[in-house]
Amino acid sequence: MSEDTLQFQAEVGRILHLMVHSVYSNKEIFLRELISNASDACDRLRYAALSQPDLTADGGAFEITVTVDKDTATVAVADNGIGMNREDLVENLGTIARSGTGAFLEQLSGDARKDVALIGQFGVGFYAAFMVADLVEVTSRKAGESQAWTWKSDGKGSFTIAESDADIRGTRIVLHMRDDAKEFLESSRLRHIIQTYSDHIAVPIRLAEAGKDAETVNSASALWTRSRNEITEEQYTEFYHHVGHAFDKPWMTLHWRAEGRIEYTGLLFIPTSRPFDLFRPERRPGVKLYVKRVFITDECEEVVPGWLRFLRGVVDSEDLPLNISREMLQHNPVLTQIKAAVVRRVLGDLEKRAESDAEGYLGFWDTFGQVLKEGLYEEPAHRDTLLKLARFRSTRDGEWTSLADYVARMRPGQEAIHYISGGEIDALRRSPHLEGFAAKGVEVLLLPDAIDDFWIPSVGAYEGKSFRSVTRGAADLDKIEADPEKTPEEKPEASDLGALIAAFKTQLGDSVKDVRSSDRLTESPVCLVADEGGMDIHMERMLKMHGQNVPPTPRILELNPRHSLIRKLAGEADSPRTADMAHLLLDQARIIEGEPLPDPAAFSRRLSALLAG
Structure with a gap:
């Protein structure tokens, strides 16, 4: 059977080098990350099978199995989810991952000690396996396909991929444990990790030792379906880590069930730290949509608006049809009402928090206020509330x-x-x-x-x-x-500013819209302002930076009649040097505004002549 050897994408190579050489003390996160991925694979197949029932014809109920074998020093994590074909294995395991890895990479400094510390701040998904394993084997068969594939790597720059004889749907990851990770060959250790980090996973997680029967070690029920008084703060936090691919603690947890004409459950979290993809142009949402506990999509802008994209969590509807397509979601009136209700709930809880914990709320606003202000522009219906919340x-x-x-x-x-x-x-x-x-x-x-x-x-x-x-x-x-x-x-001394203003207007011509006396300046000699109906100076500059074709708008040059320089120039408005002074002061005003000078050479020449006397 032929075997192809491929190179990792350069960015993945950087992550793997860090993982292989990691001395990070909390290496147990590898199991959480692999189980989380397995759970997602089951969720995705459950959704796909709604429209293609044949996809699940070759497997039983969804489950995740963790098997430890001391004789071979391996730990295996298997699921019967959607699986991967050859292209999926290359794309998902050989190139940059999507869930947090890009942000993780952006933070790498090149300093090994500092970079290793970052492992605890990002769920780097599958690659965390290389913190504990010196060889990783992934065997997978995609639902609906007959050919299975095996992917192998020691994390040192390349991986192999070949056809496999495996006939079980889903994915099985085998970790050959490093000598310094033998603690994870103890089933009691793995049970503790699963119950600590993954008890909320809705798919049964079964733990087995080689040659022994497996036992289910998690609650295997969707956390959001339980009553609030049955859930501990630690369970909420671990579910947030799972659903948000995050390592910080949630700043606020919102868990409620709406009953009546429309029934749905919301379990949402506001992070403490700013997600690193918060300002990416696509503004991807962070809330997953479920229907009757069945995962539908994690890319549904109809659940929460873009200006609440920092939210993490789930919304589970009882009223949407299970076979709803993503196209139907865009115009579904039930989802429109759920979205409106979710927004009201989030903003209402933020109002309460701002009143009860003013200092803590300022920390939230400092982190996410820039995003919330997008709602002032996009959502007239919520402006009054957002204006109250704004700081x-x-x-x-x-x-x-x-x-x-x-x-x-x-x-x-x-x-x-x-x-x-x-x-x-x-x-x-x-x-x-x-x-x-x-x-x-x-x-x-x-x-x-x-x-x-x-x-x-x-x-x-x-x-x-x-x-x-x-x-x-x-x-x-x-x-x-x-x-x-x-x-x-201090009142300005009486001076005939009119002659100076007239001279400046003549010399500057179309470079300015007007020249006038200012009452906004007390220390500076000049400044540039936009006309009352004109575009704000900063807005014009920002549009130009983003490639917008904004025609140049002449500004108004204001002169400070209190300033000694302006008073002196007003007394000699007919001086030959007035022309140079007019252009120098206009350029000075441009520099203060952070605008480029249209003719730096002329500015330098005039300044040199002035300094030379």
Whole structure:
């Protein structure tokens, strides 16, 4: 029988090298990962058999069997699930895996000690077997096919694959245990691992020693079907690890059963740590859909919206038909109602948590707030609740604030919620656009996330107070009563700024939309602002970065009449150097905004001439 030798994908080679040389103390996770994969294989065949009953004609009830053999120093994990053919074995075991392995790889630093520590943070699936085995054999036959295949590897760069005579549907993984992993040849040790990590698996897990009858060692019932008072916190946590392919503890667990016109059960978890695929463009959901305890799909956007994709867990419906197709899911009214109810439940529990544990809630918002804000843009029906849940950094001591608290602190005469968006928080704090607001004691929200430039125009206002960017339009600070604790503003000396403004307009031409005096600046000489009806500066820059064809929009150059440089220039507006100063100050304003200079050579030439006197 011919045997092909193939090389691992380079990224898998990196993982295997780490696993083979691992000194990680919690190596027992290998069994959890293999059992979890076996459970998924059974779930997928159960679903496929709904439309193709013949797929399960050659096997009995679904089960997972763990067999230990001290004589051969092997541990085997077998399932009668969907199985794999040759292409599946090469794709799933020879190239980068999908469940967490890509994120695991991105974190590798090259430092062996630091990288080994990461093993405890990621479920690296099948590859965890190489922490305890120096040879792994996988024999599998795919449901509906007659040919079985055997995959072998020592984890050192290559694997072999050949035809097999096995006639049992499903997959059997045999681990030839390393000398430093002989503890896992004790059945009592394996029983403890299974009952600790995999008791919630709905498929029976049977443990056997070679030559002896197998015994079922897990509860073999879907955890979400049990009453809450029957489930321990440890069982919830291990189920979260299984369903979420995660290693952290859940920040919040939501378990409820809805009865009435529509019946379903939800067991959802909010992670403590941010999943590493959270901001991938496809926005894959993390909630699995079951119907009457039968797994349907883990790629169903109709269960939870994209802006709740950090959720992990299951939703099990009693009303959907078992033979429902993925196409039918997209327009099913029952699932639409379940989705709406799930969203209300999650947001309602978040509101309660924000009230009962304000500090803990801020940690949650810091981790997932950027994703929740997508809902402000996408889901008008939930905006009121999301606006209550939202927290923002502001110029007030840098602390988090709610919109309700911000509005309560607004200065007399202040009519809008002022904000500045774009870039890092520290860079926003240094923006010259904030100077006049700070002088008046006006708090400004600091919005660093890209989504902020999208949801604000969609929402428009909060409790009748419009959102207003400090980088757009006139500051209009005269209406706002000054904070008595702030130092009174220094009034500018009388100077004829009109001549300087006229000269700047002539010299700058179409490079700017207008030149005008500013009341938003107290320390900086100039700044650029967008017109009241124009696109926000940060929004325009972000669209360009993403390849959008955005025509350049001239900005308004504002001059600070309080600044000594501007006062000096106003007294010599007809000077020959006014032209160079106009362009230099415009470029200075561009630099402050983080914009590229259109002509760096001209900027350098003018600056050199100025410095030379």
